[in-house]
Amino acid sequence: MPASAGAAYVIQQPTELVDALLAQGWRVVGPRERNGAIVYEEIANGSELPRGRTDEQGPARYRLTDGDPDRWFDYVVGPQSWKKWLFPARQKLWSASRADDGFAVEEPEEVYPKTAFIGVRACEIAAIQVQDKVFDNGDFADTGYGMRRENTMIVAVQCARSADTCFCASMNTGPRAESGFDLALTELDGEFLLECGTAKGADVLAAVTMADAQPGHVEAASRVTAQAAESQSRKIAPGIASLLADNLEHPRWDDVADRCMSCANCTLACPTCFCTDVEDTNDLQGDNTERWRTWDSCFTLDFSYIHGGAVRRSTRSRYRQWMTHKLSSWHDQFGTSGCVGCGRCIAWCPVGIDITEEAAAIAAAPAEQEA
Known part of the structure; x- marks a missing residue:
């Protein structure tokens, strides 16, 4: 079925969405398990997503543990953020080589293929929007950041659980993202609600098997994120x-x-x-x-x-x-x-x-x- 921005659908698992992105030439970056933590790395297929894993977090504590084997996104954020892809930790600004009449200065040409981030949480979308203000601020805009941001698609995952360290509800940044994504997944019992946020996201869905979402799916998704918000014990003091x-x-x-x-x-x-x-x-x-x-x-x-x-x-x-x-x-x-x-x-x-x-x-x- 042709998809449209603003519509909601139901899919059975995220692997087909990953395959559709890869087939359309997107580089896919998503959560993977490495060295006992969830990190954000390039993935070659949907089976590399860390299914059946959850986490335990607290002050000075992070542990990945076995969870429900049928759940795909029951962990929350790990030590890395999407900042590592949009604002690299190490970036060459220019190089210069001695020539006969002085030095020849060369600015590197950065290669950043169109890239889909899958598994972006609501707080992380808010963080990307904060960095948009930092790096795209008129006369002092970072053109490299702008290019990477322009070539990035965001596939969000609405949080079904909160870690003990989460306090996004008090910051009004989660656990549910209302905007800032091209596509958004909410994991329900055995299926996913898929929200289409933009026309760019809709284009990807042509190759995905899906059905129209029913009111019950939307209500269930709202309950999932509401429960995640209610479970948070930490908060930032008002004012x-x-x-x-x-x-x-x-x-x-x-x-x-x-x-x-x-x-x-x-x-x-x-x-x-x-x-x-x-x-x-x-x-x-x-x-x-x-x-x-x-x-x-x-x-x-x-x-x-x-x-x-x-x-x-x-x-x-x-x-x-x-x-x-x-x-x-x-x-x-x-x-x-x-x-x-x-x-x-x-x-x-x-x-x-x-x-x-x-x-x-x-x-x-x-x-x-x-x-």
């Missing part, structure tokens, strides 16, 4: 942006600094963090040089280094910078929070620092403001 801005000298910053290792795990796992460094390399003869952009973190001492030394020398100042930027001043820069409630920073912090707990502690005992 946190102004609370943090008004509590820059709160004693809680000292408490968290005593525990924080400044390891940068939270920023590297975060789907929205975008700090970078620039590295110049050259050969011993001085005939060739390259400039690379690499991921960095505001938790490293050298990140704030200027002439005379680092601006943020203490762990206290670096953690405060990260958290206040993420939850407060990001609103001033980009009109949105920099946090989407995915919980990665909680699970992958080696000492289990919980951003929701830190926010709640400041909200519970804010500093008194002068009249």
Whole structure:
């Protein structure tokens, strides 16, 4: 049947959708199990999806375990985000080679084939939209990011369960994505509700066996994501942006600094963090040089280094910078929070620092403001 944007259908399993994408020349990137975690890698067929797996997450804890063998997407987010594909961790900016009359500078031609992300969660769509604001901002737009984003199709998976670390419901970023996808899957009992968000998504469905969704399918899908939201125990305190801005000298910053290792795990796992460094390399003869952009973190001492030394020398100042930027001043820069409630920073912090707990502690005992 011809599909159309805005319509909903029912399919039996996601493998046929993966096959249809591959047959139409899409590179498919999706969840795979590697080294005991869910990662996002290129997949050659639908059977590579980690069916029958679920996860256990908590502060400083992540474990994949066996789940219902008939379920395809009962795990949630792992240590990686889609940022690794849209905003690579290491990217060559230019290279130069010595010539008779100086140096010849060459900008690399990036090859990024049309790529379908399958398994994108609601919080991750929100994170991609946050990075859209960061990298596509008028005069300072990142053309490489724009090209990759333009050539990407998003196949979302609506969450049927939440991990213990999830708090997307309090950030209004999930567990259900209302927009931002080309196609969206909701796993029901033995079948999937398939929502078509765009004409690009509809084009893929010509080769997929499906039936029109009935009202009962749509209602069941709504219940699935509603139950996932209700199961979340963590949340960000309301009004946190102004609370943090008004509590820059709160004693809680000292408490968290005593525990924080400044390891940068939270920023590297975060789907929205975008700090970078620039590295110049050259050969011993001085005939060739390259400039690379690499991921960095505001938790490293050298990140704030200027002439005379680092601006943020203490762990206290670096953690405060990260958290206040993420939850407060990001609103001033980009009109949105920099946090989407995915919980990665909680699970992958080696000492289990919980951003929701830190926010709640400041909200519970804010500093008194002068009249």
